[in-house]
Amino acid sequence: MPGKPDYPGGGEGRRVPTKPNKWSPASGQLDTTRTRDRLVEGPMAEDTQEPLAGAGALREALRALLPPTKEELALELGENVERSVVQLLQEAAELFCGGRRSECLQASEAILDYSWERLNTGPWRDVHKDWRRVYAFGCLLKAVCLCEEPGDTTAVAAALKVCDMGLLMGAAILGDILIKVAAILQAHLRSGKRPGPGPAQEPPSMKKARYDPVSVPDMMSERTVPRLHCPSLEHFRKYFLVPGRPVILEGVADQWPCMKRWSLEYIQEIAGCRTVPVEVGSRYTDEEWSQTLMTVNEFISRHIRSEPKDVGYLAQHQLFDQIPELRQDISIPDYCCLGDGAEEEITINAWFGPQGTVSPLHQDPQQNFLVQESEALYPHETHLLHNTSQVDVENPDLDKFPRFAEAPSLSCILSPGEILFIPLQYWHYVRALDLSFSVSFWWS
């Protein structure tokens, strides 16, 4: 019988895969990876309030980016987008070019709200790309209109948040203009920012003190993943890629700029005010697991620096598409050229979180290079029945899953500068033993 509202598992209503997932492999094969869409929520407020110098310079820089005429400030859209929406887009562009910013803002809001509803209708993979472009367009106009006033940091931060929403859920428009707008806004915010508060010099390795050796999983079989130092392309291809065997590559990534450069302070400086999706909860198979948006600063302060209430994980996010400045610090492993796909089709994901983040046992439909940027990581592979296993690898229920005991497996600890090759569809389980930033490359 119906009763008072009660959600199974308690806590916040289950934010299970309901919202658009922008973070899908570029090849378009989405749902077989971690079989998740992303929930995108309203972002939380930044709290800096300082008035910013150079507001006029900001307006000029933005104006220079945008097409000057309403004919050029337009999208080519197919018939999936109704005439009424096209009409509203044209009206908004006209208002913008006519300098009627507050009316343009109103029109942009309506564009955003309507396209947002379309993005949430039906499975993400069926959402037509034109709707994502419309959404991005709404974000663009809104962001630029918000910066119209010689505002304080709050307005610019809000505009950057809007850009990030357009990058996270929209699709590229007008020559990837949102990336450029975001870069300008970000630079503007950084130039006016005071130095970060608090114990800024705290090194990430301080977290090492919390590493508890007792929590290392009890392995069924202790075979470890073999290691090679800079193998030739042919050797890698013949002995690991073709037969589908995991291997750790040493000496390949250890000279990447990120190895020396990346620290919490650096990340915050480059990307602190950017909005990113964060998974909250021990693992995505839990009922209490949810996804939300927050800035990188908020993520670091809430889930990394302080004693976090719950586990937060910036996982499976194409951070380097969103923030090209970080992209310069990494390289694509040469071995990816052994695949069939073009370099642009390689999906690069960031995985950033504190000790204890877990990716439950699952498989991906592409080859994977997992590069450990900092601290230690503990992957483990085994056979199974579904895309994501029902087995809790670290505490397997052998009554329910008796054959898990026989499943052959490999284990390893991945240290900074090392690359783990996870073959196509190889089941893997990953737990961070310490504060960790990893980058994965999905290629075919």
Add this chain to the structure above:
Amino acid sequence: MAEERRGSWFGFGFCGFGQAPGSGRGRQVLSPEPLQTPGSGADVRRVSASWSYTALVTRGGQVRLSGAAGGAAGGCRDAWASEALLVVLRAGPGRGAGPELQAWAPASAMRGEPLWARALGPEAEAEGAARGEPPAGAARGEPPAGAPPLLPLLPGARAYVSPRPPFCRALAPELRARRLELGAEHALLLDEAGQVFSWGQGRHGQLGHGSLEAEPEPRLLEALQGLPVAEVAAGGWHSVCVSETGDIYIWGWNESGQLALPSRSLAEDTKTIPREASGLNEDGSEVRRTARGEDGAPAPFIAIQPFPALLDLPLGADAVKASCGSRHTAVVTGTGELYTWGWGKYGQLGHKDTTSLDRPCRVEYFVDKQLQVRAVSCGPWNTYVYAVEKEGS
């Protein structure tokens, strides 16, 4: 019983395309305004609103459009507005011929040729008459509530119209549909026995079967089995039904509080009315300070409610009618009051502001004007209300 006075229609919410009630200038109307219609407002017996335009159906059989789509046409007994299609039910060409279903591009102003048309055959008419549906071209003086709006359910209730292809969809013969409502990605059906069925996407809990799985075919809502339901309404991603005893059951997505359950995004929104405001609302409901359950303990926020939850209106009022917009809900009570809740950004709740609410609030306008609300019909981002003057006022 005293004779029912003629009432009129009011509207509030989004009118960014100049549709009623906007005069073409403002983007939203935050408090109910009478609809400006030629002749008296009592002439309109049904309102069907899409996002960018609104269709009014008069007793005289005229369909009048306002907003991104304009124009008018006669000989129509029902209309159903969507962004892709304007569907109208027109009297058939001759005596004895059944009604004709026509689908028009909204921008065509119903001139020229429809996108497609389908004769429904005299059987549809006959079957409809047996069920108490008014014959085509009826122009009687009963209040709009007396003539059951049927579209998107077709006369005869063997099929319904969809804004996406296939445009005409058959219903299984064993389903005796009384009413059918379409959400953004789901459908609700109320049958002659007062049972509710749902199908379509379920990822937001809008099907009410307790899971997030999609259902390809109409599936009975077991949670409501045995409860005679009088009315169903579908929002974008949520569902509402009203039982014959006046209880409201609601389920689906609560991202803007449209289920009247605690919504996290509303609690965190800095524009929300501060929950520290104390005391009672005028309608007697207690202002909630934080998300709290009945026993005062902190209640969890709920984003998705996958099976029906009973909703109490303030002061124990009983519901008779319900309608849902994309992300808001409106309910008419037996005593002629209107309650709204959910997404309010465009004034669609009618509380003179743009605040979203996760609890039912009475629309004071009708109380102040001594009007009895009789019917409500929501567009995606706006709300249309039919009200009559109170007797003896």
